[in-house]
Amino acid sequence: MxxxxxPKVILALTIIFLILAAYSFYPGDVKxxxxxxxxxxxxxxxxxxxxxxxGPAGDSLQSVGTxxxxxxxxxxxxxxxxxxxTYKPERRSMDTTRQTFxxxxxxxxxxxxxxxxxxxxxxxxxxxxxxWYSSSSLWYGNSDTLSYFIKKYKPTYVLLCLGANxxxxxxxxxxxxxxxxxxxxxxxxxxxxWIGPPNWKPDTGINDLIVSYxxxxxxxxxxxxxxxxxxxxxxxxxxxxxxxMDSVASYIVHKSCCPVxxxxxxxxxxxxxxxxxxxxxxxxxx
Amino acid sequence: MLERITNLLSYHPEAPMxxxxxxxxxxxxxxxxxxxxxxxHTVSRLLYVLGFSLFFYYKSSGWYLLVLMATIFTDYYxxxxxxxxxxKSLRTFYLICALVISLGVLFYFKxxxxxxxxxxxxxxxxxSPLDIILPIGISFYTFQSISYLVDVYKGEIEPRESMLDYxxxxxxxxxxxxxxxxxxxxxxxxxxxxxxxxxxxxxxxMYFIIKGLFKKAVLADFVAQYxxxxxxxxxxxxxxxxxxxxxxxxxxxxxxxxxxxxxxIGIARLMGYDLGVNFTLPYNAAxxxxxxxxxxxxLSLWLRDYxxxxxxxxxLGKWRAYLNQFLTMLIGGFWHGAxxxxxxxxxxxxxxxxxxxxxxxxxxxxxxxxxxxASIALTFHFxxxxxxxxxxxxxxxxxxxxxxxxxxxxxxxxxxxxxTRSLVFFFIIxxxxxxxxxxxxxxxxxxxxxxxxxxxxxxxxxxVIQGYIQLRSESVQPFIYFQF
Numbered sequence: 186m187x188x189x190x191x192p193k194v195i196l197a198l199t200i201i202f203l204i205l206a207a208y209s210f211y212p213g214d215v216k217x218x219x220x221x222x223x224x225x226x227x228x229x230x231x232x233x234x235x236x237x238x239x240g241p242a243g244d245s246l247q248s249v250g251t252x253x254x255x256x257x258x259x260x261x262x263x264x265x266x267x268x269x270x271t272y273k274p275e276r277r278s279m280d281t282t283r284q285t286f287x288x289x290x291x292x293x294x295x296x297x298x299x300x301x302x303x304x305x306x307x308x309x310x311x312x313x314x315x316x317w318y319s320s321s322s323l324w325y326g327n328s329d330t331l332s333y334f335i336k337k338y339k340p341t342y343v344l345l346c347l348g349a350n351x352x353x354x355x356x357x358x359x360x361x362x363x364x365x366x367x368x369x370x371x372x373x374x375x376x377x378x379w380i381g382p383p384n385w386k387p388d389t390g391i392n393d394l395i396v397s398y399x400x401x402x403x404x405x406x407x408x409x410x411x412x413x414x415x416x417x418x419x420x421x422x423x424x425x426x427x428x429x430m431d432s433v434a435s436y437i438v439h440k441s442c443c444p445v446x447x448x449x450x451x452x453x454x455x456x457x458x459x460x461x462x463x464x465x466x467x468x469x470x471x
Numbered sequence: 472m473l474e475r476i477t478n479l480l481s482y483h484p485e486a487p488m489x490x491x492x493x494x495x496x497x498x499x500x501x502x503x504x505x506x507x508x509x510x511x512h513t514v515s516r517l518l519y520v521l522g523f524s525l526f527f528y529y530k531s532s533g534w535y536l537l538v539l540m541a542t543i544f545t546d547y548y549x550x551x552x553x554x555x556x557x558x559k560s561l562r563t564f565y566l567i568c569a570l571v572i573s574l575g576v577l578f579y580f581k582x583x584x585x586x587x588x589x590x591x592x593x594x595x596x597x598x599s600p601l602d603i604i605l606p607i608g609i610s611f612y613t614f615q616s617i618s619y620l621v622d623v624y625k626g627e628i629e630p631r632e633s634m635l636d637y638x639x640x641x642x643x644x645x646x647x648x649x650x651x652x653x654x655x656x657x658x659x660x661x662x663x664x665x666x667x668x669x670x671x672x673x674x675x676x677m678y679f680i681i682k683g684l685f686k687k688a689v690l691a692d693f694v695a696q697y698x699x700x701x702x703x704x705x706x707x708x709x710x711x712x713x714x715x716x717x718x719x720x721x722x723x724x725x726x727x728x729x730x731x732x733x734x735x736i737g738i739a740r741l742m743g744y745d746l747g748v749n750f751t752l753p754y755n756a757a758x759x760x761x762x763x764x765x766x767x768x769x770l771s772l773w774l775r776d777y778x779x780x781x782x783x784x785x786x787l788g789k790w791r792a793y794l795n796q797f798l799t800m801l802i803g804g805f806w807h808g809a810x811x812x813x814x815x816x817x818x819x820x821x822x823x824x825x826x827x828x829x830x831x832x833x834x835x836x837x838x839x840x841x842x843x844x845a846s847i848a849l850t851f852h853f854x855x856x857x858x859x860x861x862x863x864x865x866x867x868x869x870x871x872x873x874x875x876x877x878x879x880x881x882x883x884x885x886x887x888x889x890x891t892r893s894l895v896f897f898f899i900i901x902x903x904x905x906x907x908x909x910x911x912x913x914x915x916x917x918x919x920x921x922x923x924x925x926x927x928x929x930x931x932x933x934x935v936i937q938g939y940i941q942l943r944s945e946s947v948q949p950f951i952y953f954q955f
Contacts, residue, residue, distance in 0.1 A: 190668045191507030194741065197929040198500045204933065205493070205940075223940045225493055295700070299707065415699060423704040453707065462891060 221466065267362070267397040274402035275442040277376075284445050286312040287338050288458070289331060290346035291320045293383065296426025297346060297433070302458045304434055307450035312458045313338045318465035321350040322391075326364025328468035331371040334461075342445060343375050344433075348382035348391045349419065357390040365398045376443030377403060380433055384408035385419050402442035405433050480526075487607065488530035489648075490734045491688040491939065498527075499738075506742065510666050517639050517662065520742070524644035528608075531648050535606035538576065539642070545572055546616045547637045550623045550630035566624045570617060577613045580605050585809035608648035610806060612641060614773055619655045621777055628655050636662050643744070645735040649728075651749040651769035658744070666743035674921040676741035677928045681935055683733025688939035690902050691726035694719045697895045702862055706871035710880035711888060713872045719895065720862050721855040722902040725753065728767065754854070754906040757838060757846035758831070759823040762854060774799050793828065797821035812860045812869065819857050847907075894942075 208215065209227040216222065288294060288301055298314045305312045315334050317324065325331055325347060335343065345368070354360060379399045381392050388408070396404045410432060412421040421429055434447045479494070488495055502523050509515040529536045549569035556562045584600040591598035619640075622628045631637045639662055646653050701708050701716035708716070732749040739746045749769050756762035763771045779799040785792035797818070804817015838846055856873065863869035889896050920928070 189507055190670070190673055191503055191510075193925060194673065195500060195503050195507065197925070197932075198496065198503070201929065201933050201936065202493075202496055202500060205936065220941075222937065225940060227493060299704075415703065417696075423700075423707075455707075 219466075267366075268400050272400060274400060276402065277443050279438075279444045279446065280376075281446045282341075283308070284310040284342045285338070285340045286310060286342050286344060287315070287334055287340035288312055288344045288346075289315040289334060290317070290344075290380070291349055292316060292318050293346045293349055293380075293420065293426075296421055296423050297380070297430045298458055298460065299423065299453075300427040300430035301344070301434075302456070303450040303452070303454050304430070304447050305458070306454040308446055308448055313340070314458045314460040315463065316460060317463040319350055320347065320463075320465075322347060322361050322364045322368060322395075323351070324467050326361070326367045329371070330463070330468070331368060332373075335371070335373070335375065340375065342443070343372060343377035344380060345372075345377060346380040348388075348395060351391050352382060352384060352386065352388040354389055354391070358394055361391070361394060362398070365394055369398050369403075376445070378405055378433070378437055378441050378443075379403055380405045381407045383410065383412050383421055383429065385412075385414065400442070402440070405436045405441075407433075482529055482533035487532070488527060490731065490738070491684060491692075494530075498530075503741075510668075510743065513663050513665075514635075516666065517635050520644070521635065521639050521642060524639075524642040524647060527644040528642065528647055532607040535604075535609075538580075538606050538609070539612060542573060542576065542612065542616060543638050543641050545569070546620055546641075547630075547634055550620055550637070551632070553620065553623050554630045562624060566620060569620050573613050573616055573620075577609055579603070580609055582809045611650045611652055612647065614652050614770075614777075614806075616641060618652070618773060618777055622655055628659065631659060631662075643739070645739040645742075645744075646746055649731050649735075650767075651732055651735065651746055652773050653746055653769070654772075657747055661744050668741075668743050671921070672740055672743065673925070674928070676737045676739075677925075677932070678917055678920050679733045679737030679740065681737075681928070681932050683730040683735075683737060684932070684939070685730070685935045686726035686733065687730030689935065689942060690898055691723045691730060692939070693942040694723045694895055694898055694902075695727075697892060698723055698862070702864070702868070702872070705863060705868040706875060708875065709884045710875045710878070711882065711884035713875040714880070715888065715892075715896070715899065717855055717859055717872070717876065718899050718903065720858050721754070721851075722899055724858060724861070725750075726902060752906050752910065754851050754903065755847060756850050757843050758850055759820065759827050759853065760831075762850055763820075763824070770803070774803050778802055789829075793825035796824045796828070800824060807861070812863070812866045815866070816857050816860045819860075823853060 205225045206227045208222070209224040211224075214221050286301070286305065288298055294314055294316045298312075298316075301312060301314075304310070313334075315330075317330065331343075331345070347368075351357065351361065379395055381395060381404060382388070384392075384407070392406060392408055396406065407429065410429060412429065413425040414420065415422050420426075431449060434449065438444050438447050479498075488498070505519060506516070509519050525536060525540075528539060532539075546569060549565055552565045553562055553569075556565060580603060583603055588598050588600070619628075619630075619637075623630045631640070636659070640653075640655065640658055641647075643653075643658070698716050698719045701713055702720070705713075729750040736746045736749070747769070749767060751765045751768070753762055753766035756765050779795055782795040782798060783791055784795060787795075798821070800817045800821030801814060802817070804813045804815070804820070807813045807816070837843070859872055860866065860869045863872060
């Protein structure tokens with residue numbers, strides 16, 4: 186072959202690059218059957234303060250749960266407003282009875298649930314875990330997933346870990362305020378603690394937004410801790426997640442609205458809590 | 472805009488440039504656009520590729536680029552000294568000096584903390600590691616430069632008078648950071664040869680790039696997410712889950728490293744250069760000896776030619792040959808990392824090689840049928856058990872994982888595992904079954920792929936990249952062999 190072969194290769198690679206780049210800027214999503222095609226990070230690379238979603242910590246899990254994460258803005262119940270400067274954190278007396286925990290949230294639960302399981306074993310509590318990979322307030326706030334599992338498992342205490350997939354959303358207060366309010370509303374009168382995201386970079390306001398709706402007595406600000414990260418750079422290592430959960434437990438006992446008995450386990454218990462895993466797909470309609 | 476360009480040209484330690492990043496794709500398109508103009512003019516081509524290779528290394532390792540350049544300058548002048556000096560004793564002296572410098576640099580970066588830690592342990596003193604970062608690829612380019620010097624010393628090759636040629640050989644970016652370790656005798660003759668790109672080169676290059684990207688970015692990186700969970704908390708998962716992580720890691724390390732090699736070979740081929748072959752279905756080996764003829768062949772051959780044979784090889788009797796083999800593998804293990812677990816890994820391989828040689832004796836007959844299948848299964852499981860020591864953070868962690876497999880095996884985990892981690896399970900089965908197939912099928916696939924239209928290949932490449940995007944975790948997994 187005497188002709189220069191490279192223009193063809195360069196053109197081919199350029200077309201591939203342009204297709205991937207164009208799709209990353211395309212505002213919608215392309216689906217093949219039920220599979221949503223993910224995008225490259227070119228858009229984030231060029232404008233760092235845009236949306237970013239964590240991948241699952243474990244792997245692409247199949248749904249084994251029975252929850253129907255249907256779109257439902259759920260207008261029942263009281264209107265939740267952001268707390269203002271007159272808000273006084275609530276502080277109930279210590280509940281020493283045995284608890285049934287619902288521990289629900291995003292992939293950060295992979296590490297947290299192990300240590301929480303130790304706490305449950307140590308203190309005679311029970312726990313059900315629900316992990317919705319890649320979820321955010323967008324998904325929980327637009328669905329009845331939380332209230333569905335509250336109805337299903339009838340917990341006496343809810344732990345929610347959410348926010349890591351929305352650290353870098355622009356205009357977060359405008360976009361997500363009603364969704365965060367909806368999540369808080371779904372908690373009803375149940376004692377709950379919202380565990381904030383373990384920031385690996387400064388966020389664009391998710392921590393402030395959640396605390397404004399949940400109140401500092403319901404919100405554990407995880408970003409104040411320092412973590413050893415796993416290889417994905419985002420999820421704390423299991424050892425670090427244990428320390429994280431110890432800090433959350435200490436907060437529940439000493440600072441939260443609804444303290445319960447959580448003696449620190451002196452050892453690691455064998456086994457894992459019962460876990461429902463939801464596919465990393467948004468609720469229908471999103 | 473200027474900020475973006477500066478960002479693209481700067482070194483980011485948290486995101487080194489590797490083949491399976493969008494950044495590399497972008498840079499490679501620009502690189503190839505200029506290469507298309509200069510590739511027929513030898514000096515321009517050499518200068519241009521050298522410049523890009525240095526940029527590539529800078530994007531991977533930052534200012535450790537200077538260490539690489541210092542190694543090149545030093546060894547270049549020593550190679551000329553070796554060639555021009557007639558007195559044997561003086562030549563030997565120069566060779567020793569060159570080796571001491573090259574290995575000294577490698578030792579400093581790789582083994583200083585290990586040495587200090589062991590001394591502190593012996594003296595029962597507290598130890599805090601020095602802040603030494605291992606430059607990426609230093610083990611590979613050091614070995615490459617040693618082979619060059621030794622070959623010049625032995626008179627097997629003539630050194631390049633041109634600094635440009637030697638720098639090009641040492642820094643050629645497809646193999647620079649993670650091999651294959653390219654022998655001067657294979658590569659030097661190609662440097663100034665006219666580059667003629669045939670259709671077969673394009674097909675071959677595309678085939679290897681796609682295959683390598685699929686192995687590294689889709690299979691290895693995806694299975695790594697599961698493996699990291701298990702190896703991150705050894706002893707806390709069930710025996711079955713731990714067993715799956717062991718199989719998973721066998722797949723990961725093979726796909727990671729051979730995938731990188733394939734991409735390197737493919738990219739070099741697109742540029743008109745041949746880097747040889749580095750893996751040939753290693754898990755299909757029926758003995759540990761055969762395994763090392765199939766796994767990371769460029770390193771195995773390097774160890775044979777520059778460690779085993781200088782130690783005496785098999786020229787000094789049977790038992791000495793076993794000892795030499797054992798010592799060679801011990802050095803090979805230590806080369807992989809400054810830790811006793813790597814030494815143990817190398818020692819076990821050394822013992823197994825000796826044992827196999829002793830048992831098989833002069834019998835060169837290849838087993839067939841069931842006997843071969845059993846030998847393959849035995850070899851495979853021996854290799855993957857040792858991979859556990861290779862992967863685990865500590866020796867104790869490796870033992871914990873193996874303990875789970877042998878003493879906490881509960882088959883009731885099988886169903887839920889397949890249900891919840893179906894893709895990991897499928898990849899492990901798919902990736903490992905791939906080895907059982909007859910090599911002729913691969914040749915047929917390669918031929919069939921070669922005959923497909925060029926645009927079909929482009930579509931396959933796009934699908935592999937999208938597959939990678941679908942399955943990847945938040946950040947790109949570094950190549951395992953970067954650390955060596």
